[in-house]
Amino acid sequence: MKINCDFGEGYGNYDFHLEENVINQLDLINVACGFHGGDPEKIIEAIKRGMKHDLKIGAHPGYYDLRGFGRIEMHLPMKILYSDLVYQLCALEGICKVLGTKLYHVKPHGALYNQCAEDEQLAETVVRAIKDVNKDLVVVGLSGSKFLSIAESNGLKTLHEVFADRRYESNGQLMSRQQQGALLSLEDSLEQIMNLKAGYAVTEEGNKVLLRADTICIHGDGQHVNALLSALKGMID
Numbered sequence: 001m002k003i004n005c006d007f008g009e010g011y012g013n014y015d016f017h018l019e020e021n022v023i024n025q026l027d028l029i030n031v032a033c034g035f036h037g038g039d040p041e042k043i044i045e046a047i048k049r050g051m052k053h054d055l056k057i058g059a060h061p062g063y064y065d066l067r068g069f070g071r072i073e074m075h076l077p078m079k080i081l082y083s084d085l086v087y088q089l090c091a092l093e094g095i096c097k098v099l100g101t102k103l104y105h106v107k108p109h110g111a112l113y114n115q116c117a118e119d120e121q122l123a124e125t126v127v128r129a130i131k132d133v134n135k136d137l138v139v140v141g142l143s144g145s146k147f148l149s150i151a152e153s154n155g156l157k158t159l160h161e162v163f164a165d166r167r168y169e170s171n172g173q174l175m176s177r178q179q180q181g182a183l184l185s186l187e188d189s190l191e192q193i194m195n196l197k198a199g200y201a202v203t204e205e206g207n208k209v210l211l212r213a214d215t216i217c218i219h220g221d222g223q224h225v226n227a228l229l230s231a232l233k234g235m236i237d
Helices: 040-052 078-099 110-116 120-133 146-153 186-197 225-236
Strands: 002-007 028-032 056-060 103-106 138-142 158-163 200-202 208-210 215-218
Touching: 002 040, 002 056, 002 225, 028 040, 028 103, 040 056, 040 078, 056 078, 078 103, 078 120, 110 120, 110 138, 120 146, 138 146, 146 158, 186 200, 186 225, 215 225
Parallel strands: 002 028, 002 215, 028 056, 056 103, 103 138, 138 158, 158 215
Antiparallel strands: 200 208
């Protein structure tokens, strides 16, 4: 199970900073593309840090929503969404080329991630944008989602993603951040990692949800991110 983390999501004077000694615990980083976070300087810095530790570099595109950090649901015309995604992906791929590396994967961010996990039309648009930019890009999405099924049916490689610090619903969706208990404590996150390693998560009601876990996400803006990463590598090796 590969470890991934969202990266470069600061903007201007505001930044999230992972301690250097835990970055080498990661396998993939998902770099913000400027729409929900990440300015040009921070994007370049994030990619360079990933290259320093020989990590796979991914694009983390989202809705044009700096105020809401990409976590506000939107219902855009598919033509506009497609254009926004192509813009973000081409920017990241181009910067990677300038810096002497390659873009490896794409993971949608925030509200876009959650919506395309269930909405087939949205998922098809996101997949079409990814495929049109580069059909060799790996698609990262919610484990067992419609989004990944559509990506796979279009011939794209996928990684089924699970979350250490988020509570799951019985249908395999993530509990909304607006609900109490959606974000797990450090202790509960560590317990969930062990469950995910065994192929399931436990809902708030105590039900087991079976999940395929190719990669596990640690949120870069999470309260316990550095402590969690420090503990995680040994738990899943």
